[in-house]
Amino acid sequence: MISKGQKTRNTIINAADNLFYQLGYDITSYQEVAQASHLKKANIQYHFSSKTDLLTAVIEHRIEQIRALLEKWSFECDTPYNCLNQFVSMIENNADDLARYGCPMGTLSDELGKSALESQAEARQMFDLFLRWLEARFRAIFPPKQAKDYAQQLMAMAQGASVLSHIYNDPEIIKNHAKMMRKWLKTICKI
Amino acid sequence: MISKGQKTRNTIINAADNLFYQLGYDITSYQEVAQASHLKKANIQYHFSSKTDLLTAVIEHRIEQIRALLEKWSFECDTPYNCLNQFVSMIENNADDLARYGCPMGTLSDELGKSALESQAEARQMFDLFLRWLEARFRAIFPPKQAKDYAQQLMAMAQGASVLSHIYNDPEIIKNHAKMMRKWLKTICKI
DNA sequence: GTCTATAATACGATAGAC
DNA sequence: GTCTATCGTATTATAGAC
Numbered sequence: 001m002i003s004k005g006q007k008t009r010n011t012i013i014n015a016a017d018n019l020f021y022q023l024g025y026d027i028t029s030y031q032e033v034a035q036a037s038h039l040k041k042a043n044i045q046y047h048f049s050s051k052t053d054l055l056t057a058v059i060e061h062r063i064e065q066i067r068a069l070l071e072k073w074s075f076e077c078d079t080p081y082n083c084l085n086q087f088v089s090m091i092e093n094n095a096d097d098l099a100r101y102g103c104p105m106g107t108l109s110d111e112l113g114k115s116a117l118e119s120q121a122e123a124r125q126m127f128d129l130f131l132r133w134l135e136a137r138f139r140a141i142f143p144p145k146q147a148k149d150y151a152q153q154l155m156a157m158a159q160g161a162s163v164l165s166h167i168y169n170d171p172e173i174i175k176n177h178a179k180m181m182r183k184w185l186k187t188i189c190k191i
Numbered sequence: 192m193i194s195k196g197q198k199t200r201n202t203i204i205n206a207a208d209n210l211f212y213q214l215g216y217d218i219t220s221y222q223e224v225a226q227a228s229h230l231k232k233a234n235i236q237y238h239f240s241s242k243t244d245l246l247t248a249v250i251e252h253r254i255e256q257i258r259a260l261l262e263k264w265s266f267e268c269d270t271p272y273n274c275l276n277q278f279v280s281m282i283e284n285n286a287d288d289l290a291r292y293g294c295p296m297g298t299l300s301d302e303l304g305k306s307a308l309e310s311q312a313e314a315r316q317m318f319d320l321f322l323r324w325l326e327a328r329f330r331a332i333f334p335p336k337q338a339k340d341y342a343q344q345l346m347a348m349a350q351g352a353s354v355l356s357h358i359y360n361d362p363e364i365i366k367n368h369a370k371m372m373r374k375w376l377k378t379i380c381k382i
Numbered sequence: 383g384t385c386t387a388t389a390a391t392a393c394g395a396t397a398g399a400c
Numbered sequence: 401g402t403c404t405a406t407c408g409t410a411t412t413a414t415a416g417a418c
Contacts, residue, residue, distance in 0.1 A: 003401095106301075113357050163297050163347070384418085397406085
């Protein structure tokens with residue numbers, strides 16, 4: 001059974017998650033989180049006594065979502081190549097949001113990297129999860145060193161595409177780069 | 192002859208430029224710009240009556256710097272391939288700053304893309320300049336459509352490398368990706 | 383052109399009633 | 401667990417003295 005307090009907490013975390021993504025962390029205030037979650041500002045502050053607390057909770061929530069997603073992918077995809085393709089599909093499917101708000105992991109980590117290095121270290125775990133998962137898939141095909149490099153390359157392509165499509169507010173940029181990522185995957189995986 | 196007011200203006204713009212880069216635009220206050228430029232806060236506000244005004248001035252200043260840099264490169268480099276290599280060298284030479292603060296163009300445009308779309312359009316011009324310049328160099332070797340794609344690809348690689356190196360605060364990531372960019376340039380330019 | 387003083391508002395945070 | 405009231409401090413911005 002989930003308590004009322006836990007439910008409220010989750011409501012707040014979801015609202016903050018969206019706002020941190022769509023507006024940015026620094027610019028988002030308790031006031032706005034309160035409006036978005038239909039709660040009183042003081043109530044938010046009761047559950048998260050500092051803004052950093054709220055940020056930490058949002059990051060942990062994202063990490064859990066990523067963990068669940070990667071487990072699902074690991075379960076669903078039969079071959080390493082299909083797994084890697086799944087990563088590209090995710091980017092493709094989120095083209096509209098990526099063009100409008102940028103990458104949720106990249107933009108948050110970039111922002112925190114300038115003014116909140118401690119929190120950035122927490123946000124970095126989102127990348128760690130993806131990179132380790134990608135690396136494991138590449139390892140099924142390539143030697144360790146190469147697998148690590150390829151994982152980083154694929155993530156860099158995704159981030160580069162996200163930044164450009166966000167700057168030009170153009171989902172097509174994501175789709176073009178997704179095609180190139182698929183082509184690149186085919187080439188190196190010799191399929 | 193440059194007036195005292197113009198000199199003060201330039202001092203402020205330089206201070207704001209650095210702070211917007213190192214801390215981010217939203218988080219930087221008049222107070223901090225005042226401290227960094229050894230001026231009074233009200234004096235800053237006299238020259239730039241709104242924060243958006245100051246941002247616009249900083250962006251225009253950056254655009255002028257980029258314009259000058261690209262002209263210099265166009266003048267110095269003998270072949271299109273050397274020009275393109277110069278772009279990679281810039282990234283390599285700025286590895287430390289890129290790892291510490293991210294890409295000045297990318298992080299600012301990302302930030303503005305979430306909460307200040309009008310200013311983002313101004314910031315986008317920085318990318319326009321680079322992309323058009325790169326495209327022109329590729330056009331000396333490839334057909335127009337291909338040249339445009341390659342320019343966007345090279346910029347995406349640079350942005351992807353910047354994001355990753357910023358997230359891990361690791362200049363080596365920039366250097367590794369710079370090597371890959373050079374390799375890629377050599378391959379497609381058949382050198 | 384420069385700066386002081388101050389307005390008006392928003393912020394994060396706290397103490398305490400219910 | 402919820403919410404009110406409020407504190408102290410930031411913020412941007414203005415009006416006006418020099």
